[in-house]
Structure formats: C-alpha cells, structure tokens
Amino acid sequence: MFVVLVIKYLNQGIEENIEYDSPDQFVARQQLEVPDLQDYYEINKVLLDGKSLNDFHGKTIIDLFNYYNVL
DSSP states (O other): OOOOEEEEEEETTEEEEEEESSHHHHHHHHTSSSOSSOTTOEEEEEEETTEEOTTOOOOBHHHHHHHHHOO
C-alpha cells in the first residue's frame, strides 16, 4: 500500500506543499543536517492518504515532527 503524506505550509507568506511517501520518510528527512523544511514554517494543512490529519493540532513543522517522532 502506497502512503502519501502531503504538508501544505507557509514559506515567507507563500503557500507551498511537499509530499512524502510516508510519515517515517518525513521524520527521517527532518533529521538530516540540512532538513527539507524549517522547523518554524507554519502548517496550513496535513493530508495522509488524501484525508486531513484531524488529531494533529500543532501549528509548525516541528510540531508535526514531534507528533510523528513519538508515535
């Protein structure tokens, strides 16, 4: 089964989005010396397999990282 995580976020006031094959891939990429996304970017929406992540109530990339890193 192919899982897609889509993160819609603000980068200097411009909405952008990024996709990952899984939440684990997102966590791994954020742990790199140069992560894909800055921790302080504000999140507009998170979709997992096309559905909103309703139990995530954070506001920034670091909040999402912490949400998935403790699961």
